[in-house]
Amino acid sequence: MALTTYVEAIKQGIWEEMESDERVFVLGEDVGIYGGAFKVTAGMLEKFGELRVIDTPISESAIVGAAIGAALMGMRPVAEMQFADFISCAFDQITNFAAKCRYRWGAGVPIVVRGPSGGGVHGGPFHSQNPEMYFVHTPGLKVVCPSTAYDAKGLIKAAIRDPDPVIYFEHKFLYRRIKEELPTEDYIVPIGKAAIRRKGTDISVITYGAMVYTALDAAKELEKEGIELEVLDLRSLLPFDKEAVLDSVKRTNKVILLHEDTEIGGFAGELAAVISEEAFEYLDGPIRRITAPNTPVPYSPPLEEFFLPKVADVMRVARELNAY
Amino acid sequence: MKTLNPNVVVRETAQPAVLPPEKTLLDMLYYMQMTRELEFRIERKLYRQGKIVGGVYVGRGQEAIAVGSCIDTLAADVVCPSHRDMGAFLIRGMSVRTILAQYMARKTGATRGRDGNMHMGDMKHNLIAFVSMLGDNVPVAAGIGMSFKMRHEDRVVLCFFGDGATSRGDWHEGINMAAVMKVPVVYICNNNQYAYSTPLERQMAVENVADRAEAYGLPGEIVDGNNVIDVWGAATRAINRARSGQGPTLIECKTFRMTGHSAHDDAGYVPSALFQYWEERDPIARHEKFLIERGLITREGADEVKAGVNREIDAAIQIAENDPFPEPEDCLKDVYYEG
Numbered sequence: 001m002a003l004t005t006y007v008e009a010i011k012q013g014i015w016e017e018m019e020s021d022e023r024v025f026v027l028g029e030d031v032g033i034y035g036g037a038f039k040v041t042a043g044m045l046e047k048f049g050e051l052r053v054i055d056t057p058i059s060e061s062a063i064v065g066a067a068i069g070a071a072l073m074g075m076r077p078v079a080e081m082q083f084a085d086f087i088s089c090a091f092d093q094i095t096n097f098a099a100k101c102r103y104r105w106g107a108g109v110p111i112v113v114r115g116p117s118g119g120g121v122h123g124g125p126f127h128s129q130n131p132e133m134y135f136v137h138t139p140g141l142k143v144v145c146p147s148t149a150y151d152a153k154g155l156i157k158a159a160i161r162d163p164d165p166v167i168y169f170e171h172k173f174l175y176r177r178i179k180e181e182l183p184t185e186d187y188i189v190p191i192g193k194a195a196i197r198r199k200g201t202d203i204s205v206i207t208y209g210a211m212v213y214t215a216l217d218a219a220k221e222l223e224k225e226g227i228e229l230e231v232l233d234l235r236s237l238l239p240f241d242k243e244a245v246l247d248s249v250k251r252t253n254k255v256i257l258l259h260e261d262t263e264i265g266g267f268a269g270e271l272a273a274v275i276s277e278e279a280f281e282y283l284d285g286p287i288r289r290i291t292a293p294n295t296p297v298p299y300s301p302p303l304e305e306f307f308l309p310k311v312a313d314v315m316r317v318a319r320e321l322n323a324y
Numbered sequence: 325m326k327t328l329n330p331n332v333v334v335r336e337t338a339q340p341a342v343l344p345p346e347k348t349l350l351d352m353l354y355y356m357q358m359t360r361e362l363e364f365r366i367e368r369k370l371y372r373q374g375k376i377v378g379g380v381y382v383g384r385g386q387e388a389i390a391v392g393s394c395i396d397t398l399a400a401d402v403v404c405p406s407h408r409d410m411g412a413f414l415i416r417g418m419s420v421r422t423i424l425a426q427y428m429a430r431k432t433g434a435t436r437g438r439d440g441n442m443h444m445g446d447m448k449h450n451l452i453a454f455v456s457m458l459g460d461n462v463p464v465a466a467g468i469g470m471s472f473k474m475r476h477e478d479r480v481v482l483c484f485f486g487d488g489a490t491s492r493g494d495w496h497e498g499i500n501m502a503a504v505m506k507v508p509v510v511y512i513c514n515n516n517q518y519a520y521s522t523p524l525e526r527q528m529a530v531e532n533v534a535d536r537a538e539a540y541g542l543p544g545e546i547v548d549g550n551n552v553i554d555v556w557g558a559a560t561r562a563i564n565r566a567r568s569g570q571g572p573t574l575i576e577c578k579t580f581r582m583t584g585h586s587a588h589d590d591a592g593y594v595p596s597a598l599f600q601y602w603e604e605r606d607p608i609a610r611h612e613k614f615l616i617e618r619g620l621i622t623r624e625g626a627d628e629v630k631a632g633v634n635r636e637i638d639a640a641i642q643i644a645e646n647d648p649f650p651e652p653e654d655c656l657k658d659v660y661y662e663g
């Protein structure tokens with residue numbers, strides 16, 4: 001069977017939901033005629049027509065605002081941000097309108113806002129950001145960050161079917177680099193469930209997005225030294241799978257928290273708090289974070305290389321922890 | 325060029341009543357030619373050779389807009405370019421080597437490798453670096469104008485953006501605020517009729533960007549953006565208005581993007597007839613013809629301008645290519661003031 005890329009998997013997920021549910025539609029800049037800057041919506045205009053594949057003006061706030069309005073009337077909009085960086089332009093609609101409707105007056109806002117995030121492609125400070133934490137900090141939203149093609153498809157479908165607003169960050173570095181065989185039958189990946197990517201006994205590496213592969217590569221190397229990493233892929237940040245996190249930590253007793261987002265206010269801080277509150281007794285070493293430094297994402301290759309967490313960083317910290 | 329809005333001034337492409345001095349007319353050719361040749365090297369050579377990574381956006385066919393409007397700015401004036409305004413950087417005095425080093429991600433580039441392509445600025449030249457978020461520079465320009473007004477300084481600010489950027493809320497908020505505060509800003513739209521793949525009629529329900537001016541109470545003017553002298557004329561009028569305390573102006577330059585949106589886009593969605601139509605209105609060829617007919621330059625002289633800028637570019641590439649990349653640890657510096 002053919003292998004499906006991560007980007008193709010997102011497209012398949014949206015496509016299938018549009019086929020099975022006529023309330024589902026997509027809107028965003030250049031999503032129609034052009035098929036999206038990264039071709040996530042390629043062919044949809046021809047298949048589903050102009051009413052369901054909407055090329056919008058460059059108006060992120062209006063794209064999300066209009067999605068909210070349609071969702072309140074029973075539609076299931078999937079709004080694209082051409083780059084996740086531009087989600088800042090829709091911040092108010094997402095964090096105030098979409099996130100607080102249900103809590104205030106019981107009205108659900110089943111929208112999906114999706115877009116390419118992450119670095120590694122020399123995009124510079126405005127085409128490489130990982131903006132997840134702005135939204136993880138907002139009760140009422142859900143936030144997901146798939147790392148595999150299987151999850152990319154399963155999570156976009158779950159997001160579309162979800163009764164609440166879901167922010168879906170797809171890592172652009174993975175778009176065409178990651179592929180796998182996908183089931184032919186319909187499936188979803190439930191929001192809020194982590195996945196163990198590699199079983200291990202010595203140290204848990206808890207991560208998400210493109211960093212899953214950094215962790216797996218490090219695990220392969222460390223295996224040769226007799227250090228067995230367990231790699232836990234969170235897949236969802238809000239809500240996150242606390243049980244899976246605690247279960248893994250309780251088995252390995254050592255933990256590395258790894259993400260591409262910057263350090264201060266990054267998801268690792270939240271995980272560290274939960275682990276020390278609920279699994280302190282099980283820890284045989286300090287909770288360690290590996291994250292990007294607290295700077296914008298720089299453009300020049302040597303700077304960006306320095307910025308992004310690397311396999312070598314995971315190996316170094318794992319060796320240090322292993323010595324405890 | 326027609327407009328639905330009776331309050332929008334439309335000037336036809338006929339000769340403007342006033343012409344810039346001869347030196348300015350010749351400088352215009354130089355800067356347009358430098359813009360085009362430099363961007364040609366960037367997009368068609370250095371990018372394709374892998375010497376420039378990431379995104380590359382050029383303003384081929386739109387060179388008259390930045391050149392015509394910036395050529396008479398004074399050193400103290402401020403310019404907020406957007407992503408197709410290479411001429412603004414050149415006229416304001418950023419060196420070709422600095423620009424190339426920026427594109428090639430070197431330490432000697434305008435942002436020392438922190439950012440790429442035309443995401444660059446330099447306070448020394450009163451050039452404000454733009455952020456990708458389109459239209460964000462519009463309220464910023466209003467604030468720059470506000471500071472001039474507060475301090476009674478005889479300075480103006482020019483702010484550039486595309487037609488697509490005018491769909492952003494920030495654009496509307498910024499234009500409104502500038503008009504309310506009557507600040508000395510000249511807003512210049514390059515209406516190249518496409519925003520990425522999105523044609524104008526999908527971007528706005530009005531016919532002209534300048535039609536929007538009336539709603540905010542500032543004058544809107546439409547000019548032929550492929551005629552550098554027309555652009556200069558409109559900019560001169562707007563700059564004079566701003567300098568004399570009459571507030572902001574919105575200038576819409578009608579033009580066409582003669583490439584894809586960026587180096588990786590083949591613009592297959594643009595009807596080829598459009599490219600043909602606008603090719604015949606190429607701003608550089610037109611200005612050369614004008615200068616030759618006026619006896620201000622010969623054909624050979626015009627060719628020599630092109631050859632000359634290419635020699636300058638060759639020399640600058642030589643230097644920039646040998647410039648160092650930033651040290652990896654430079655990543656950590658300058659997030660805050662370091663003295």
Ligand SMILES: Cc1ncc(C[n+]2csc(CCOP(=O)(O)OP(=O)(O)O)c2C)c(N)n1
Binds near residue numbers: 082086517518
């Ligand atoms: C807020 C925002 N949304 C989306 C983008 C992605 N993007 C970059 S350029 C562009 C098209 C811009 O069109 P226009 O403003 O007309 O300028 P042009 O490129 O035609 O000169 C888009 C959609 C962006 N940079 N900023």
